[in-house]
Amino acid sequence: MSTEGQTSRRHPLDRRALLRAAVAVPAAGAAAAGTATAQAQAAEAAGPTSRGRFDAESPRFALAVLPDTQYLFDADSADPAPLRATFRYLVDERSAANIAFMTHLGDVTEHGTEDEIALAADTFRTLHGKVPYSVLAGNHDVSSSTDDQRGDSAYLAAFGPERYSAMPTFGGASPDGYNSYHVLRAGGRKWLVLALDWRISDKGLEWAQNVLDTHPTLPAVLTTHDIAWSGDDGKAQLSENGKRLWEALVKGNDQIFLALGGHYWPSGRTVLTNDYDNDVHIHITNYQDRYYGGAGMIRTYGFDLARNAVDVETFSPWFLAGDSDKRPPLAAETVELTGPVERFSLSVDFEARFAGFAPSAPPKPRPASAVMPRGTLAYWRFDASGTGAAGGPGATVEDGVLVRDLTGNGNDLTVSRLHSSGPDALTWSDDHHPGQPAHASLRFDGGRGPDRGAILTTAGGAALNSEKFTRGYTIETFVRLPEPFEGDHSWMGILSWEGRNGDAGKTTGWSPSEPTCSLNLSPERFLQFVVYPHRQDADPTSWSHAVPVGRWMHIAVVNDGRRTVMYVDGSKIARNPSQPSTGIATLGEPFVLGATQFDRRFGQGFYGWMGDTRIVGRALPVAEFLTSFG
Structure with missing residues (x-):
């Protein structure tokens, strides 16, 4: 993480909270058993080795967001245990929490060395083939003076397109390999996730625009490492790179309704208005400044299409998995974050928000003969x-x-x-x-x-x-x-x-x-x-x-x-x-x-x-x- 002129600050909790030792993701809701068709689609999305079925047709599903893990992969002080616990949680709870996808926001490692990258790549095996995911490069994973045209790197060798090629969600990557996109089915419809390099080039922006143009009816979540920063008040504002992304890509593409970044702390959020007079939610998610480098903390975005809401929660599965009676004091206060930028709900009228690019066709009248059962x-x-x-x-x-x-x-x-x-x-x-x-x-x-x-x-x-x-x-x-x-x-x-x-x-x-x-x-x-x-x-x-x-x-x-x-x-x-x-x-x-x-x-x-x-x-x-x- 590089603050690039911004002063890093602690963001104290509004209140401390303990969770049950075993907990699902309440925001996502438990998925009900679906039809045979829905189960087949869920099995396809989950992959053949998934421990739990993902219900692609349920109106409730979760997107898991994992920010800067760099302090867990820091030369000889590395400790992958927290991240392995996070990945085990996502696998074990995939069915109960209906977890559709996980996206990493960059700075996987501290120095981007071959050893750090190799250990991180091996840690991701806990998740691989069980829950689809995306990873993008942060400034600590690659040379921070370069953009996505930098060429080969240890990061690209481990987290390039070949890593995702077998995932059913993987749609493709930019020619340089540093930008990728996924198409996932959740909530009975398809969604687009853009995973963009921390410094995307003009060529990369052209590629991203082409992805959006090729999928014009899909609501899109943009993920990148550096898009906004925040003060202690939690009010985010675009960084210099974020301003470039906003002007060149986000504000002119109504599909992008949510943009997520890490890089800075403390976390924050804001809402901007695009060229179509619609809201775009901009969120910073980063906990590396927290105890144990964030301890593999994740944020879950629980989409509830029935309630027209997105419920956001932030917690550490590693701390949750331990004995609550033996939890160290710093772990106890970090097990769950409950401040206004860590636990909140967004009100989103999905049909109205997506109407400009994906208007829903009203159902046609059905003849009486079709609705008179035995x-x-x-x-x-x-x-x-x-x-x-x-x-x-x-x-x-x-x-x-x-x-x-x-x-x-x-x-x-x-x-x-x-x-x-x-x-x-x-x-x-x-x-x-x-x-x-x-x-x-x-x-x-x-x-x-x-x-x-x-x-x-x-x-x-x-x-x-x-x-x-x-x-x-x-x-x-x-x-x-x-x-x-x-x-x-x-x-x-x-x-x-x-x-x-x-x-x-x-x-x-x-x-x-x-x-x-x-x-x-x-x-x-x-x-x-x-x-x-x-x-x-x-x-x-x-x-x-x-x-x-x-x-x-x-x-x-x-x-x-x-x-x-x-x-x-x-x-x-x-x-x-x-x-x-x-x-x-x-x-x-x-x-x-x-x-x-x-x-x-x-x-x-x-x-x-x-x-x-x-x-x-x-x-x-x-x-x-x-x-x-x-």
Whole structure:
């Protein structure tokens, strides 16, 4: 490491923390088991000798970053043990933490001698063939007065293109061999990692630009040794070399959203705006000034595409592997770094950030035939295929409009208004959940005082009215609540069967006058699914968390003939009753969308949007919900 005129400083911890002796990477999250296809892709990415499978399709994965290790490979005072521990950690935790890749930021060694380079190269064997990685030259690995046109070196012989050629991620190297790139699949898409020499030449910059031009739709992480420096406040600013990279490569290529460097300490970060008015995160990562030369400390970038976040953590696997009771004091305070530039989260709307170079194609509508699995009893959608008379967005849905049951089972729905509700109580909409088969919905404007709304009901003789569901059922719908959520909509109904549970001989419920089955919204915006089973005298009720406003959600209620479980957006909720529940005590009464009765009278109607709704006479797995594209 060379400070090049910058004063090196200690960066004290904001607080000290001890981790458990055995710990995964919380930021990355545990990867769920994938499909056979995902597992095959993960196995390919991991390599034949990987101890754990990497799930390339999971929305959560980790990028491991390893900065300056030079003091661990310093002539006769070298000690590779910390780095070997780091590499063992990455291998052992690859599956649990879903580690996609590791990138070294340069200054592998202190003097770049053949002996130091050879020991470092041998240490990397712990990782080689198990987790893909990149390494780039720092100023201590090569002659610091040269750029990437320097020719042969001990570093190039050990860490040149031949080292990575067998890796499935390796894309190629510059003609000089000092710059390389990798393409990895993670989070269900491909990503580009550029590993650039500490002093890239104009030829190297042309090569890097060509790599970006050849992969124009891939989000890119740029790694190099020297890009920014920071003071004790953690506010990074571009170094002279960083300014050159910014002007020549980064700001004009919207693909580059994250740039990582080492070389300087203390660590820091900043956000710059590129030519496309988008954020580029610039981070310094370097711990060589810490106890034991940084002890092979790594930083993990836990990408969470579901949360639109990147969670960053910094820790030493070598210290973690030791007995915490026997950990030296300096190791105890270095085992994890928790200051604001070492442990933090980035908020990144990945779809919006990448839209300029890799716009996501919205899924096309799916025909009804593609989403009616075995046992489908009723399926309604609010586009032309479902109604034959869908109007333009905002147009009134007139009373008497028929929404067909696309299964052909005759459970068609007829529109009517509650009480004296006006035309705006029900209108057509093209708003829809992104995973919904039909790209249309109905906009309900129900509410209290006076009770208003609209409903869709089956005819008196519809088969669904008397279906008992003794073998189980799956009831699904798509719902969006307005934002702002104005007015009092306490206990508004979403769907239900008409009638009174007392008429079915049920005695255990809150009131014998409530219907035998309904999905409602509580004053706290908790979903409530209450059912009076066909077989048991009971009223098992599922409760969700407080559901969001302003965005679509998919709701599924699944019964396997024994008990009922509610899912929101494919996630099982906590408050599902364990008591037995077999079937639904239907009374031959109509099925209803848009409201719930009490004592055979409808009060307020639903307030919000409702999309495709499907009822299947058996329990479906999550993979077969309406949101599945399988």
